[in-house]
Amino acid sequence: MILPIGPIHPGLKEPLRLKLQTEGERVIKAEIEYGYVHRGIEKIIEGKNWQKAIYLCERVCGICSYEHTQTFAESIERISGVQAPLRAQFLRVITNELDRIQSHLLANSTFFKCLDHETLFMQVLDMREYIMDSIELLTGNRVNMGWNVVGGVKMDADERFFNPILENLKIVEKQLPLTRELYAEGPVVALRSKDVGKMTKKEAIKGRAVGPIGRGSGIKYDFREEHYTYKDHFDFKPIWRKEGDNYARTLNRFDEIPESISLIRQAIDNMPKGDIRTPVDIKTGFVTHKNEAPRGEVTYMVETNGNLIKNISIRTPSISNIDACAKYMLKDVATIADAVATYASSDPCIACAERVAITNEHNQTVKKDLFEVI
Template identity: 70%
Template sequence: MILPVGPIHPGLKEPLRLKLKTQGEKVLSAEIDYGYVHRGIERIMEGKTWQKAIYLSERVCGICSYIHTQTFAETFEKIAGEQAPLRAQYLRVLTNELDRIQSHFIANSTYFKALEHETLFMYMLSLREPIMDAIELLTGNRVNMGWNVVGGVRMDAKETHLQQIKEIILKLESGYDKYVEMFEQGPLVGLRSHDVGKMSREQAIKARAVGPIGRASGISYDFREDHPTYRDHLDFNVIWRKEGDNFARTMNRFDEVPESIKLIKQVIDNIPSGDVRKKIDIPAGYGEWSNEAPRGEVRYMIESNGNLIRKASIRTPSIMNIDACAKYMLKDVATVADAVATYASVDPCIACAERVVIIDESGQERNFDGIHNIQLE
């Protein structure tokens, strides 16, 4: 029997249709329908200046809205062959890590909600609120911050605000282990999480899984390792696990939060003084840039004619992860409830994932990541 879930369903936070092929309670396989929130952002970006397009890039996704503007700005900086001032780079790292912490909390809370574990769901949301306060303190907004510009960040951060953010972070760190232990040692949550929705390393590579989902299956790679600011000035560990089940994915996100806290402390202690913004003249050209969003690699490919954007293409992590979920994780899941929990453990973000998927006549599915779209002169 085919069991449709969605697009509006109590188990889903965003519109998406899951078609579960079931036999009794067992889920044999799954299919996914996208397209409910397709807005045509890449098309609207064409013919716009960066000052207008950066607002569009922010609204690709509301949860990880920050990293999209940073990647957009850094793509233009790559085209111009320049870098933002060092203080701006540090402030970008600070905001990025705060954003990562809140995104991981909301991802884990969604997973616990799917397991019907209301206590941890509420704990995760209450841990998230102080982080939102810190983001608001720094940038002035909670969700869509409008914080990045090409060549730096929009305004400087006050020293008192940085100290307040540090206090918030230290408070989070002091009581954090309790919540991780609740999940790690909890017998009932463990029963629902261990060995459910397994994906091996080979499968993860085939499905091009990225971010915490890929890292939970043993792909020990983080795009922050290649980012100039992180590589040259900051120190952090890449968290990865081997199991590849729901437990590993959730624990991977839990364990990345202390690393982000470590980075935030380094940034606030060592932030250099100076300008936060410089004027960059953008030549005509083509640039690509990748960053590690909370969900994995986000890549921007932009061709500019010096003033206007000629072609923009965005590759977001969610579509690969949701693909991996449908192809490999939702195979032979014991119950329908476990299937919904597995889907939630992938941290799906549908607003990100509305990219073009082309299915050719042979029935082979290919994700065009956009490079083919751009014809260089």
């Protein structure tokens, strides 16, 4: 039997259709149907100057919005042969890691909601509010921060901002182990998580799963190890697990949070003095640039014509992770309810997966190369 779920469903944060081929309650095969929120944002960016383009890039994804502006800004900086001042790079790390924490907490809370575990759902959302308050304190906004510009960041920060952020992080550090233990040791939750939605390391590589989804299946890769700011100035270790099920993906996100807190503390403790922005004479050129967003690797391919964006192609982590979920994670799930929870465990974002608008021969070539290379 073919069972359609969505596009409107209480367990789906955004509209898409899951088509499940079932035998009784067991899922034999799954298919994802996109197209309900398509915006063609890449086409809209073409011909805009960078000031308008970065505004649009921030709206590719609501939860990973910050990482899109940083990746875009760094792409233009690379084309122009400059780097943001070191102080700006450290401020970007703080904001990046705060955004990663809140995204991981939101993803896990959504998963717990799909399991109907209201206690974990509310506890995790309560923790997230301390991080959202910290983001608002630092940038002035909670979601679309408007923090990055080409050449650096908009505003500086000092102890007046850093001290309250550190206090909020202490609260999260105190609550996190208790919430993690409630999930990790809870027998009822384990029945809905362990050995459910399994994806092997080989399948994760074949499906091009990235971020906590790939690392939950044993892929020991985090692009922050290669980013010039992180590898030159910060100490951290990628978090990964080998089980490859809903349990592993959720715990992987929980366990990445202390690493993000450590990176924020390192940035604050070693904050360099100096400017937060350098003037940039934007050149004509083309670049491929990556960053590690909360959901995984995000890639920008940008071609400029002076100050104008001639072409842009964005590869978000969700498109890979959702496809991997349909091909491998949903296959052979025992119940329909667990299928919805398994889909939620992949932390999908439909808005960022549906932003592509291929309109000319050049764009088709760019996107073809993008998926072959990545």
